[in-house]
Amino acid sequence: MKKILTSLLLSALLLGPSTTAFAQEQVSIGVVGEEYEQVWLYVAEKAAEEDIELDVILLTDFNIPNISLADGTLDLNAFQHDVFLENWNKENDGDLVTIGYTVAVPTRIYSEKYDSLDDLPDGAKIAVNNAPTSLSYNLQTLEKAGLISLGDTGELLPTPDDVVDNPKNIEFIEVDAANIPAIVPDVDAAFIDNSFLGATNFQPSDAIYVFGDTAETINIARVNNIAARAEDADNETYLKIVELYQQEDVAEVIKDVTNGGSIPAWDIVREAQEKAAEDAE
Numbered sequence: 001m002k003k004i005l006t007s008l009l010l011s012a013l014l015l016g017p018s019t020t021a022f023a024q025e026q027v028s029i030g031v032v033g034e035e036y037e038q039v040w041l042y043v044a045e046k047a048a049e050e051d052i053e054l055d056v057i058l059l060t061d062f063n064i065p066n067i068s069l070a071d072g073t074l075d076l077n078a079f080q081h082d083v084f085l086e087n088w089n090k091e092n093d094g095d096l097v098t099i100g101y102t103v104a105v106p107t108r109i110y111s112e113k114y115d116s117l118d119d120l121p122d123g124a125k126i127a128v129n130n131a132p133t134s135l136s137y138n139l140q141t142l143e144k145a146g147l148i149s150l151g152d153t154g155e156l157l158p159t160p161d162d163v164v165d166n167p168k169n170i171e172f173i174e175v176d177a178a179n180i181p182a183i184v185p186d187v188d189a190a191f192i193d194n195s196f197l198g199a200t201n202f203q204p205s206d207a208i209y210v211f212g213d214t215a216e217t218i219n220i221a222r223v224n225n226i227a228a229r230a231e232d233a234d235n236e237t238y239l240k241i242v243e244l245y246q247q248e249d250v251a252e253v254i255k256d257v258t259n260g261g262s263i264p265a266w267d268i269v270r271e272a273q274e275k276a277a278e279d280a281e
């Protein structure tokens with residue numbers, strides 16, 4: 001029923017007049033993922049108290065939110081990180097911009113056999129996500145953890161062929177993210193995306209290694225954002241919505257509905273940016 005209502009609502013938006021569909025204080029935002037929809041519905045309740053009617057549109061296709069934002073069907077969207085946004089802009093001659101940050105999903109390594117990366121034996125098998133960008137980030141995480149060293153790949157994404165030092169002779173088992181949970185018993189450790197953690201008995205707190213949950217380790221380019229059209233970057237109503245989102249009560253909702261899988265990222269991002277600015281002086 002929810003999907004039917006969402007489809008009907010999106011259809012109404014698509015059919016409505018593009019110049020008069022929304023009043024000044026009426027804003028539509030496209031989101032992906034039912035957990036994040038719950039968070040935004042909570043924000044919508046807060047927005048109503050500020051005389052802003054925030055319509056939360058749940059979408060299931062990652063291609064739709066940016067298209068609908070660019071053509072004016074949506075006013076905002078919240079589903080992607082800056083890398084995804086920049087790539088979409090390049091490929092579609094777009095001008096979408098980030099106006100605020102929402103959540104980060106740290107990289108986590110799990111194991112049924114060991115309590116720490118230090119306990120991994122020589123020749124340990126580690127399951128990694130075979131998608132090129134995820135594979136490269138998994139390898140970079142292992143480098144940060146001190147298990148391997150990578151050579152200089154320039155602008156190319158590192159692969160196992162770029163490992164120049166591997167003292168524990170780790171074997172990388174490249175698997176589609178959705179299939180990693182099934183092979184956990186057959187490997188010594190595994191990178192499991194939060195989206196597929198439900199297929200295991202693990203909770204986010206069970207990870208034996210976490211990367212990207214502090215100002216020192218967070219990758220700002222991979223923090224989820226709130227996006228708008230460039231012409232609306234300074235829209236006061238939109239920025240008010242960002243402000244309403246980036247508050248402690250919403251942080252608690254995020255932790256609750258994602259079971260700690262996603263973390264509120266705006267304060268961490270701000271701290272990381274301030275630290276980067278200090279280091280640059």
